Amino acid sequence: MKVAYCILGTFSSGGIERVLVNKANALVKRGVEVFIITTDQNGRKSFYPLDENVQCYDLNINYLSRRNRFYWQKAYHFWNNIRLHKKRLAHLLKHLHVDITVSVNGFETSWLPDIHDGSKKILEFHVARSTLNFLQRPGLPGLFDRYLNHKMFSAIDRYDRFIILTEEDAKNWKEYKNVEVIPNAKTFEYNSPMALLEQKRVISVGHYTRRKGFERMIRAWSLVHKEIPDWTLHIIGEGEERQRLQQQIEESGLHDSVFLNGTSSDVKNEYLKSSIFVMTSYYEGLPMVILEAESLGVPVVSFACPSGPRDIITDGEDGFLVPNGNIELLAAKLIELMKDKDKRKEMGQKAFINSNRFTEERIMEKWMDLFNRLTNK
Structure with a gap:
């Protein structure tokens, strides 16, 4: 053929x-x-x-x-x-x-x-x-x-x-x-979850473009940082919004908490070093980044944007689905997972199992x- x-x-x-x-x-x-x-x-x-x-x-x-x-x-x-x-x-x-x-x-x-x-x-x-x-x-x-x-x-x-x-x-x-x-x-396939979920590190991956909604993520992180200042957020990617996002980080006083890491030739390792994945896109098709995170056993907090997150995540089991644009609730769900290591690991295990559908x-x-x-x- x-x-x-x-x-x-x-x-x-x-x-x-x-x-x-x-x-x-x-x-x-x-x-x-x-x-x-x-x-x-x-x-x-x-x-x-x-x-x-x-x-x-x-x-x-x-x-x-x-x-x-x-x-x-x-x-x-x-x-x-x-x-x-x-x-x-x-x-x-x-x-x-x-x-x-x-x-x-x-x-x-x-x-x-x-x-x-x-x-x-x-x-x-x-x-x-x-x-x-x-x-x-x-x-x-x-x-x-x-x-x-x-x-x-x-x-x-x-x-x-x-x-x-x-x-x-x-x-x-x-x-x-x-x-x-x-x-x-999904991109990664393993026999068991690989991520240890021990580090105080949240990750997101995507082009620095408007559709990815990273400015919404930074706004949510301002709320997270006030309550849990020792965790960091790392956004892996590149794009035309870098300067504007960096300015927002500086103006929000998050320069030592939020990092625009640029692209990575070893994105798998970036997931493995992290304990939570977060996505704030305005829209998607079927977000590969969520599948990548789940296949490594990293629980996800995501806006329920059209479309894709609802097809992948079962809310409250392998991750959290947040109504699209609800900054306060997104921050609250991040804080919940950051404070509860046992819940992170339980959700990470279920995320890995769930990813096998793909x-x-x-x-x-x-x-x-x-x-x-x-x-x-």
């Missing part, structure tokens, strides 16, 4: 890139011939290690290279890039003779089903439907975002399958008959079953 994935690039450290690379590596181990087709790779290495048997093709479209032009220039180059993208992708797919072509909601989303190369078409959606309005930019760019969303909605029912990540989000797509839920697989073996069985059903193999 041959499967092709279409994505902007694999050079970034983002969650979608990590999921795709893990999936591609798992598929080739199962005898699937996997192709990753990019538009903006430009010779850069994949951020996450790819199996040498995964075959990569870059179409050299370079959507990102046009970001600093005037609006009329951006529009011209965007539509020219779309034209080139359609032509080059259609030519390559017909050359490769793949059985399945998958879009991870890139620029090809609205027209990929129109390429008649004989392959079945799948669309993967990695954010919740309810977050689309949040993603729209203000002003003229927002009009363009709404146009792209309209084109995407119009294309969904022309795909052979539309894959979303959570049962929570499935309720929002009832008008489409081709929807299936396949969550992402093993690579179980998730890849779902994908292989779908591929076989679509191709009658």
